[in-house]
Amino acid sequence: MRLSNYLFFTTQCEQALAFYTACGLGQVTDILRHGDPGMPLRNPAMRGKIMHAKFEGPGICFYASDNDDAEPMRGSAHILMMDDQETTTDLFASLAEGGTITTPLGIQPWGDYYGKLTDRFGVQWMLNCALPRAPA
Secondary structure (H helix, E strand, C coil): CCCCEEEEECCCHHHHHHHHHHCCCCEEEEEEECCCCCCCCCCHHHCCCEEEEEEEECCEEEEEEECCCCCCCCCCEEEEEECCHHHHHHHHHHHHCCCEEEEEEEECCCCCEEEEEECCCCCEEEEEECCCCCCC
């Protein structure tokens, strides 16, 4: 068993996945479009939009699609467990472009370097980098 997130966009899935690729998270590894041969087309306005896509990168796998009846994103977030502070800072800045930072990156009370944001497509991201702990 493996848990993966599935992101529903209304019409901006392709732009969102291109943005995540540009941020360095990975790339689309599989894609089906509404209205492709053999694929259903419930609404002609959705022709060519993404019906199902798989996005993969190092340690990352999620799915996404365009659905004209999708509910707005809420109540869930991707959490990326990072290995180093510099990479965390760079990725956080990339994902935050055009979005809203809800918890600025910083060392948190539990001792990790952490921040939370909602990107320009409405997806929430949490980045957490465990920092070395002093021996007790």
